[in-house]
Amino acid sequence: MNKQCINCKSYKVIDEAGGFCRWSDKKKRTVRQDWPQVQSDNVCDHWVDCGQNYYVRLGWLQAQKKKKQ
Ligand code: SF4
Numbered sequence: 001m002n003k004q005c006i007n008c009k010s011y012k013v014i015d016e017a018g019g020f021c022r023w024s025d026k027k028k029r030t031v032r033q034d035w036p037q038v039q040s041d042n043v044c045d046h047w048v049d050c051g052q053n054y055y056v057r058l059g060w061l062q063a064q065k066k067k068k069q
Pocket of ligand 1: 009020047
């Protein structure tokens, strides 16, 4: 599996296109509004595998897509 934000432990999904990166939050302890937004297919040197959460995220995105239809 490719390293991408969508399968990174620090990622907080918003929608199919992207989400928040919480990595900086852990370091600076800032509030959610200050988390930088990233695209789901981005990646950086701080990537850490999120394991099964990746499939949970995909399922959640699929459910959101169905709701809109
Ligand atoms: S920018 Fe880096 S640390 Fe943040 S979610 Fe993406 S890969 Fe993870």
